[in-house]
Amino acid sequence: MSFIIKTSLKNIRRKPRRFVLLGMILLVMSVTLFGGAFVTVSLQNGLSAYQQRLGADIIVTPSSAQGHGTVDGILLQGISGNYYMSPSELEKLRSIEGIEAMSAQFYLTSAKASCCGSRVQIIGFDPETDFSILPWIKESIRTEIRNGDILIGADVSYPADGTILFYGKQYHVAGQLEKTGTGLDHAVYTNRSTIAEMAQNAAAGVMQTTLKNVNIGNAASAVLIKVKDGYDIQSVADDINIHVTKVNAVPSQNMVSSISEGLKGTSAVIGALIFGIWLLMVVVMGAVFAMLSNERKKEFAVLRVMGASRGMLFGIMCCESVVISTVGAVIGAGISAVLSVPVSEMLKESLSLPMVHPSGGSLALLCVGAVLLPMLSGLVTSLISAFLVTKNETGLLLREDG
């Protein structure tokens, strides 16, 4: 083992307290970098999963939906909503030019009362016309949805007997869908006839008032529209808003854009926070290294007297820094990796933003980054301190020491 490595390890082993603070700084740096990057990547994954799942060019909701759990609120954040448009408005929609496909969805919120096993948003779709949920089901669980069956989002829990109670009746869970990181994960999916049955039972009980004037068999909460090639999405949405009363048509891109803008803002804040903390840690680390170097002036001078070159002193300081940085950063990355999932789940709840955790490969890359960057920061800071200490001649170092 070379003199540099041997001496560095002896220094660390025999004066551990000197290096604990540095290790702690690097640990915090690593946790910050990993945590920040984890949340940012999760947000980006969440948005792209949301865009993928939406599948529609325009989303039409009744005007009464404004402020009562809009479609993006339901789909993205899992906010509950019960609002309906009449069959006549659906008919008017069909007459709008430029529509290639449209599929109506019926939303029903399960109650907290004893009638229901779980408080969720139930989304009823028409398998004949659907182009948004079915592809997801096919990718996810490859199953048909029959009358009386329900499919549940990734975050919905269900009892061991494989059924959930909704408005007094047990429904069979036919499958659980893949995680999207959006409100879709908190919803239950079923076909139109099953949700109609649920709504009839609800109307007879706790939701009597809400569903009093709703034509359950033919009403819709939202209509997802695909626009024909060659038609401008915004123009078709404008046409709908002009010609169909009591509805609100929004191009889904606008919806995604506004979410995307929001996410960009959140990511920028996280990025700035990471940078700020990193910078602060580098400054603190620099101060600690400078302090330690100052304290070790005599030691360095004695080594120089014995014949150590400047390069050797640089080597000792760098080696110590690399060992401490690696230990601190690896522990930090390990702690982050363990805590990142529960913490990001808490963030997801509090921020109401779509989040999908990074895959194994991305996670490994994050870990490598969370170790390498603090290590490099430690190395550069220690090199600067080493330069500042060794720039003076040994004679002057001995003189300073008194």
Add this chain to the structure above:
Amino acid sequence: MKLMAAGIRRDFFRSGKNTNIFTAVQNTDFTLLEGCMTVIVGRSGSGKTTFIQMLSGLLTPTEGKVTADNTDLYLLSDKERSAFRNRHIGIIPQGQTGLQRFTVLENVLLPAEMYGKADDKKDKALQLLEAVEIGALADVYAGELSGGELRRMAIVRAMIHEPQILIADEPTGDLDAETTAFVMKLLKAHAENGGSVLIVTHDKDVMAYADELYRMEKGVLVRS
């Protein structure tokens, strides 16, 4: 090995109310003789330490040159000069210079370890430690030694490579009379074996051991 200084001078900048240049050592010529103990005496602040630091390659002279067998020390790169010092010049600095978290033996072997020769020198180190009567302390941390023991350890450390030149700065500064005599006999023995020994001190008792005696006064070196 002949160590020579030709017209060396060292200035220091002193900042303060009246910023000026302070000359610690005036233009000086000097030759360190082989097989001889040379002692430089002088009051504190007279320039003795600056002078020997220049001679040992630790402080660049403002003017003049230092040569060892025709090699100009200050024309060598830092790496070359450090290796040269390690191999040919043993230095006993002023004050206590033991690395406290290293044992006595590790301290003594450090100069050899720097250039990968520690294994060859271990027996020699133990012999030298025995010779200076601290062999039993080989595995004790330097931080636990007394002043006299530390000084003996520093002497052994400086001698581990059997350097031709030994330079000591106030080697008896904080030692009692008995230990002073012991240390001086060690250094004298090195000179008698053909080495060159240079001691700077303000301890008048050391003068008795000198083969060559100089006096440093206000940066001027005068032969006594």
